[in-house]
Amino acid sequence: MVETAAVDELLGKMNQIEVGAFVYVDWNNGGEKTLNVSLVQDYAAHGVGGYLNLIPGAADWGTPLWNAT
Numbered sequence: 001m002v003e004t005a006a007v008d009e010l011l012g013k014m015n016q017i018e019v020g021a022f023v024y025v026d027w028n029n030g031g032e033k034t035l036n037v038s039l040v041q042d043y044a045a046h047g048v049g050g051y052l053n054l055i056p057g058a059a060d061w062g063t064p065l066w067n068a069t
Contacts, residue, residue: 013049 005013022039026032040051 009047013047015048016050016052017043017048018052 022036022043023033024036026034043051
């Protein structure tokens with residue numbers, strides 16, 4: 001994979017974005033932390049390698065916030 005990937009693809013895979021970069025407080029919804037889905041899709045389109053951290057207080061320990069189903 002590394003041999004066939006372009007430099008920009010390799011750099012994209014090395015980047016890991018912190019979850020707080022695309023979560024905002026929705027004051028129209030009681031101050032709930034809300035995921036900016038279009039921003040996540042934009043990061044994915046640019047080949048981001050991964051996303052880090054949980055949103056503090058947004059999930060019970062051991063319960064995933066999001067899944068692919």
